[in-house]
Amino acid sequence: MDKAHLGGGLLALDASPRPLGFLNLLSPPTSSPPFHRTRTMEADDVPAVPGNKGRRSIEVDFFSDDKDKKSAAAAANDKKEDLTTINLLPGSNANDDDDDEAATRLRLPNDQDRQNRNTNELSAMQSELARMNDENQRLRGMLTQVTTSYQALQMHLVALMQARADGQPMMPPAVAQTLPVTDAAAVMPSPRQFLGLGPAAAAEETSNSSTEVGSPRPSSSAGRRQDQQQQAAERGDSPDPADPSTTARQLAQQQEASMRKARVSVRARSEAPIIADGCQWRKYGQKMAKGNPCPRAYYRCTMANGCPVRKQVQRCADDRSILITTYEGTHNHPLPPAAVAMASTTSAAASMLLSGSMPSGDNFLARAVLPCSSGMATISASAPFPTVTLDLTNGPPGAPPPARPPPHLQAAALYSATHQASSKFSGLHMSSSSTSDNINNVGTTTRVVAPDAPPHMNTVTAAAAAAIASDPNFTVALAAAITSIIGGGGHPVPIPIHHGGQGQGRQQQGLTPTSNSNANNNNAVVTSSSNNTATSNSETQ
DNA sequence: CGGATTTGACCAGCGC
DNA sequence: GCGCTGGTCAAATCCG
Numbered sequence: 001m002d003k004a005h006l007g008g009g010l011l012a013l014d015a016s017p018r019p020l021g022f023l024n025l026l027s028p029p030t031s032s033p034p035f036h037r038t039r040t041m042e043a044d045d046v047p048a049v050p051g052n053k054g055r056r057s058i059e060v061d062f063f064s065d066d067k068d069k070k071s072a073a074a075a076a077n078d079k080k081e082d083l084t085t086i087n088l089l090p091g092s093n094a095n096d097d098d099d100d101e102a103a104t105r106l107r108l109p110n111d112q113d114r115q116n117r118n119t120n121e122l123s124a125m126q127s128e129l130a131r132m133n134d135e136n137q138r139l140r141g142m143l144t145q146v147t148t149s150y151q152a153l154q155m156h157l158v159a160l161m162q163a164r165a166d167g168q169p170m171m172p173p174a175v176a177q178t179l180p181v182t183d184a185a186a187v188m189p190s191p192r193q194f195l196g197l198g199p200a201a202a203a204e205e206t207s208n209s210s211t212e213v214g215s216p217r218p219s220s221s222a223g224r225r226q227d228q229q230q231q232a233a234e235r236g237d238s239p240d241p242a243d244p245s246t247t248a249r250q251l252a253q254q255q256e257a258s259m260r261k262a263r264v265s266v267r268a269r270s271e272a273p274i275i276a277d278g279c280q281w282r283k284y285g286q287k288m289a290k291g292n293p294c295p296r297a298y299y300r301c302t303m304a305n306g307c308p309v310r311k312q313v314q315r316c317a318d319d320r321s322i323l324i325t326t327y328e329g330t331h332n333h334p335l336p337p338a339a340v341a342m343a344s345t346t347s348a349a350a351s352m353l354l355s356g357s358m359p360s361g362d363n364f365l366a367r368a369v370l371p372c373s374s375g376m377a378t379i380s381a382s383a384p385f386p387t388v389t390l391d392l393t394n395g396p397p398g399a400p401p402p403a404r405p406p407p408h409l410q411a412a413a414l415y416s417a418t419h420q421a422s423s424k425f426s427g428l429h430m431s432s433s434s435t436s437d438n439i440n441n442v443g444t445t446t447r448v449v450a451p452d453a454p455p456h457m458n459t460v461t462a463a464a465a466a467a468i469a470s471d472p473n474f475t476v477a478l479a480a481a482i483t484s485i486i487g488g489g490g491h492p493v494p495i496p497i498h499h500g501g502q503g504q505g506r507q508q509q510g511l512t513p514t515s516n517s518n519a520n521n522n523n524a525v526v527t528s529s530s531n532n533t534a535t536s537n538s539e540t541q
Numbered sequence: 542c543g544g545a546t547t548t549g550a551c552c553a554g555c556g557c
Numbered sequence: 558g559c560g561c562t563g564g565t566c567a568a569a570t571c572c573g
Contacts, residue, residue, distance in 0.1 A: 283546055285565060298564070302545095312564095 264346035265326040267316070268392040274313050275325055278339030279303055281311065292317040304333030322393050349388045 268275055274297075281299035289296045294315040301309040309329035316322035327346045335343055 282544085284567095286547075287563070287565095290562065296563090310564095 263326050263328055263387045264349045265324060265387055265389040266342070266346070266392065267322055267324050267389060269321050270323040271321065272323075273297075274299070275323055275342075276338075277325070277342035278336050279309070279331075279343070289314065294320065301329075301331060303331070303335070303339075307332050319393075326387075345390070349390060 266275070274281065280302045282302045283297055284300050285298035286295050287298070292314060294317065296312055296314040299311045299313060301307040301311075307329075309327065309331050311328065312324075312326040314324050316324055327342075331339075331343060
């Protein structure tokens with residue numbers, strides 16, 4: 001493009017191919033006077049004029065006053081170029097006077113075909129401009145959402161600091177702000193819970209019966225064995241049912257029993273065997289699941305000794321390009337920023353699910369968790385455990401995959417979207433009616449689709465959110481801020497992240513992972529009943 | 542050689 | 558009670 005054309009009140013448009021949505025055409029900057037809303041499109045976009053080997057360009061007149069038009073017309077005449085001036089101003093009349101004519105008439109050769117062609121191109125350009133305007137507005141809305149999310153997170157950090165300074169218990173906003181006082185008191189985790197110590201940790205802490213903390217009981221077969229052993233050991237202690245501490249412990253166990261069952265399933269298109277969520281995993285099993293020719297792989301987090309987090313990975317039976325990753329458990333160690341993205345996402349989703357924070361509309365969670373990244377979240381409260389499925393596939397199976405970020409960026413997009421959810425929940429706590437419904441209405445399965453997120457928008461917003469959230473500066477700064485605030489600076493402190501559970505983690509400080517992985521797996525949040533992945537599949541397809 | 546992966550066995554829950 | 562299924566373990570194997 002001829003950069004010289006930028007002068008003389010003409011602002012040249014880059015004719016090179018460019019994704020939509022990054023050009024603010026209809027909202028000219030106001031801070032860069034003198035700005036003349038005349039744009040010149042050049043290059044191959046404009047057909048060559050026969051006999052004219054000079055430049056090819058179309059000048060689009062955005063002028064709103066005669067003064068600007070006159071100057072632009074003069075500038076155009078000075079150039080002696082093959083210009084096509086198009087008046088796009090609504091309601092303008094090219095026959096008003098000679099000055100207007102100078103700026104608005106189509107200076108084309110007397111070739112009717114060429115004129116028709118240019119007219120068609122004009123309409124195409126207008127539609128293109130309209131599309132770009134829509135795209136621009138969507139981007140603005142997304143930016144607003146990101147800003148809001150950031151502010152909400154910042155406010156939450158401030159609240160954390162205050163609570164820490166006051167010594168008051170702090171709870172996740174999804175729980176604290178969506179439950180009535182009584183329910184919130186029942187579900188409210190202790191400060192240690194929120195900082196990574198589960199209810200069992202609190203119970204164990206009070207009883208001083210074990211060094212193991214943050215240990216939701218596994219419900220799997222092996223976990224059940226472990227559970228039975230632990231229960232037998234507790235029976236050996238002959239707890240008094242009337243003992244308040246015993247009752248509290250049983251309460252905590254009941255709470256964690258329900259919490260550990262929550263799962264977060266993420267559907268994302270990926271050719272890789274697993275999605276890159278930032279954590280280190282070790283495969284410990286593989287099974288053929290009924291109804292799916294693809295095997296299901298079982299992974300365990302190996303970033304820390306005894307980390308109870310596990311995940312199942314299986315390809316969708318109907319669309320092999322879709323990878324379904326189901327997370328369970330709570331990390332008991334610090335996470336790298338890349339892992340924080342996915343972990344916090346699933347954490348927030350599970351927290352919202354477990355907190356029963358859905359208001360009267362079942363689609364609330366979908367709109368809250370995924371207002372833009374996908375537009376679809378599947379909430380399954382079916383027995384034996386609730387599952388929230390976050391769909392990042394952007395479209396039905398078989399649909400042509402849209403331009404989308406790689407899986408790890410999708411995770412980051414989800415991370416961003418979840419914080420949007422946090423901000424939405426932050427504004428929700430004023431509504432007392434939102435607490436009436438509870439996810440514990442076992443037996444209901446709800447498929448919900450965000451009503452205000454058209455597919456094309458989902459793609460764009462997810463990609464943009466991914467770009468923002470995956471920015472190393474952003475995530476690193478966020479993690480550093482949280483670490484510095486919660487941990488009081490100096491040493492890295494684990495960010496309370498859990499998958500599928502709520503407040504089940506523990507602080508690493510003062511805890512020494514043992515070499516007995518089984519013992520440490522008391523922290524595991526494992527369930528062993530129905531195939532929730534299959535449930536998710538059936539519900540989301 | 543150590544860590545990761547594979548794979549058969551085992552166990553518990555559930556439905557008939 | 559029996560078979561099916563999901564989930565996990567652990568020995569064997571693979572791999573860098």
